[in-house]
Every structure is written in structure tokens, then in C-alpha cells.
Amino acid sequence: xxxxxxxxxxxxxxxxxxxxxxxxxxxxxxxxxxxxxxxxxxxxxxxxxxxxxxxxxxxxxxxxxxxxxxxxxxxxxxxxxxxxxxxxxxxxxxxxxxxxxxxxxxxxxxxxxxxxxxxxxxxxxxxxxxxxxxxxxxxxxxxxxxxxxxxxxxxxxxxxxxxxxxxxxxxxxx
Ligand code: SF4
Numbered sequence: 001x002x003x004x005x006x007x008x009x010x011x012x013x014x015x016x017x018x019x020x021x022x023x024x025x026x027x028x029x030x031x032x033x034x035x036x037x038x039x040x041x042x043x044x045x046x047x048x049x050x051x052x053x054x055x056x057x058x059x060x061x062x063x064x065x066x067x068x069x070x071x072x073x074x075x076x077x078x079x080x081x082x083x084x085x086x087x088x089x090x091x092x093x094x095x096x097x098x099x100x101x102x103x104x105x106x107x108x109x110x111x112x113x114x115x116x117x118x119x120x121x122x123x124x125x126x127x128x129x130x131x132x133x134x135x136x137x138x139x140x141x142x143x144x145x146x147x148x149x150x151x152x153x154x155x156x157x158x159x160x161x162x163x164x165x166x167x168x169x170x171x172x173x174x
Contacts, residue, residue, distance in 0.1 A: 002046025003140055009038050010136045032128035036145040039135050043142050044171060052142075052172045056100045056119035057165070058110060058134075060126045060148060062158040063087055064103075076103050089162055097169050099123075110134055114141070123168045125160045144168040 014035050021028030061073055065085040070078050072087060081088040094101035100117045104110035107130060114122065122143040124134055131145040146165060148158040 002042050006039060006042040006046065007139060010139045014136050029128050032132040033147065035132045036128060036135065036147065040144050043144055052120045054120045055172050056117050056122045057094050058113065058122060058124045059090060059103050061103050061105045062155045063160060065157050073103050073105055076101055086159060086162065093165060107133060111137060114138060121172050123165060127154065
């Protein structure tokens, strides 16, 4: 029942809000965040997280600091783990919990990664726009979305609350 409700939110309410957002441009981010929060709540209340074995942790490329020239888009494990950005911590978290870990540079690549990995659940970090559209695209897959933090503005040296990532992993029972 909760999953059906989630379907209505993602497939009916989301397009309506995005239509409204085309006219109320300054509210579009808030509409997207509303959809992400509602999705997360419905996933948590409608999914038994226990027993999910294959979790994909999907990250945006902008978490890597712009001064770093290591290529992590095809293989995040190219990271030298210098600690100048949170990629190092996220690799450690993924290793500790045996997660599949990938960086996506856009919606198309994210979809391809999901098709290749075939996870049972996803924890995704991204901006509100990419997260909300990704959650809609991957329905009915259980996915918890965590918006990134953007102290330097969009797409540059972004950050993520690592506690929220760990908490989402715990919810899925890892
Ligand atoms: S932790 Fe260091 S090597 Fe890894 S992506 Fe960040 S800056 Fe680059």
C-alpha cells in the first residue's frame, strides 16, 4: 500500500509540481526537496530494510574537490584517499558495509550504473533536481535520497552529511 502511495507521489504529484515549478521557478527546489523527503519517509515506513543485501551508493562527481585531478568517474577507487574531500570517507563507509560504490556524472550514467549493478536498494547523493528525477526514474526500487550541501554554489566542491549516509545504510540493515 505504501509503495502504491509512493508511486502516486512520484508519477502523479511530482510531474504536477514540476509543471507548477515551471511558473514558480524560485520554488522549484523546494518542490523537489518536498518530493525527496516524502519519498524517503514512504520508503522508511513501507520497506523492511532488514535483509537487503545489495545496496548501491551513488555519488555525484562534484563531491570531489576541483583541485584534485585524479579520475574517479570510471573507477572511484582511483582516489588516493588524501582526505581533502569526503570521497575518502565515503569509500571507507562503502568498504565497511560492503556496498557497491559509483560516481555518476549525470542521469544517463546513473541509469546505466543501476542497470549494471542491479541493486536491491539505492542510497543516492545529489542535488535536489537530479535526486528527485532519479528517484522517479528508478521507482519502484527502494531509494533513499540525500541532498548534497553546496557551500561553494552548485556543482563545485559539494559536501554530504556522512551521518545521514550511515543512517540510511543502517536502515537497510547493513
Ligand atoms: S580524497 Fe583526495 S584523492 Fe580522493 S578524490 Fe578527494 S581530493 Fe582526490
